Amino acid sequence: MPATLPHREEQIRRLGSVLAPALTKDRVSNLFAYGKTGTGKTIVTRFVLDRLQRKAREHGRALDTSYINCRLSGTNYRVIADLCRSLGREVPFTGLAVGELLDRFRNALQSRGSAFLVVLDEIDALVKRSEDDSLLYELTRINEKLADGWIGLIGISNDLHFKDFLDPRVLSSLGEEEVVFKPYSSDELYDILKERAELALRTGILDQGALHLCAALAAGEHGDARRALDLLRVAAEIAERSREPRVVENHVREAQQKVEHDRVTEALSSLPLHSRILLISVMQLENARKESSVTGDVYEVYRELCGAGSVEPLTQRRVSGLLNELDIMGVLNARVVSFGRYGRTKKIRLGVEARAVNTSFSADEMVRGLLSYVPRSVLRHQTSL
Secondary structure, three states: OOOOOOOOOOHHHHHHHHHHHHOOOOOOOOEEEEOOOOOOHHHHHHHHHHHHHHHHHHOOEEEEEEEEEEHHHOOOHHHHHHHHHHOOOOOOOOOOOHHHHHHHHHHHHHHHOOOEEEEEHHHHHHHHOOOOHHHHHHHHHHHHOOOEEEEEEEEOOOOHHHHOOOOHHHHHOOEEEEEEOOOOOOOHHHHHHHHHHHHHHOOOOEEEHHHHHHHHHHHHHHOOHHHHOOOOOHHHHHHOOOOOOOOHHHHHHHHHHHHHHHHHHHHHOOHHHHHHHHHHHHHHHHHHHOOOOEEEOOOOOOHHHHHHHHOOOOHHHHHHHHHHHHHHHHOOEEEEOOOOOOOEEEEEOOOOOOHHHHHOOOHHHHHHHHHHHOOOOHHHHHHHH
16 A cells, blocks of 8 residues: 555545544444546545554554445455454354354454444455345444444445445445545546655666656546556566566557457456347347347347256346446446336446457356347348347
8 A cells, every 4th residue: 555645635534534433443434436447536535544553552542344246245245354353253164054144243243342444345256246235224223232342334336326226224224425436537647656656666777758658548548546557567578578677658558469369358258148148139139239238138039048948037127237247347338328217227248359348258157158149129120220
């Protein structure tokens, strides 16, 4: 973690002011931070918690913290188990009912009697995966049953529409305070890169044009600091391998191609089964009609492909959530189109090359056959055109 976080001073102050009462064991408001990937949500939150813990140790305050990535934890059980372990209470990896696990967690909080700040990163993955926000409901209500000690939640999400998935009762408790992280501008990314480059690279080997190009390329996409840092790192590695004396713009251009290829390959290879079938559905519709498809058409093709692959299809609501996730990842482009009083729908098209989809999925036995399978619904679209 860097010693300073340029251009996130406002967000640091905001989080600090909301969470600071924890140092005197006063309850804090639950907080929700959202913004696109690479805008500093996670690092700012961990930065503030790190300093709060340091202050707590200096003044002998009882303050515990826990950071959980919900996408990695995957299930309600594993999230609660991780929380129990953060409080020093060991629980089995499987085998208990979720209710029993919650009771153990509540007892651990009560006996410890401390302020407990919990970061739930990628919190949307927890809800969208199972369409179940019961754990969030329990966590936002748990303080009502505690006589000593309490829990404060900090939810982090890349999905600006995540709150649409939540029960109003959960939303009212979880979203008491909100912090929005806007994408970095090119100038802000340049400042971040310059500071990191001074630590990572020898003096005088980085061309200023290369630094500006890294910042401009990342700002032009999503204002993603992580992508800008990856570009600079890979450009330096390319220059080093080539035994070049300086990192110049050509190295950044080469790095851009490599990072983009690696990013797409990694994103596609990590997709679960239903997301892969959805992506193939969009690709086949796009090949048939050479234009964006609407959600209903994608779902029709998806159901047919599931039947061909002997896979139980998901509900249309769940598929809509998966489309949102694929849009956030950048492998699909989805935009909402309004038809006035006839409602709204999404226009969906591939965000990556079809060749990359074919290459990545051809090694997967579960979906390899679907790449060449032509659904009847696609043939109907071709006929209608």
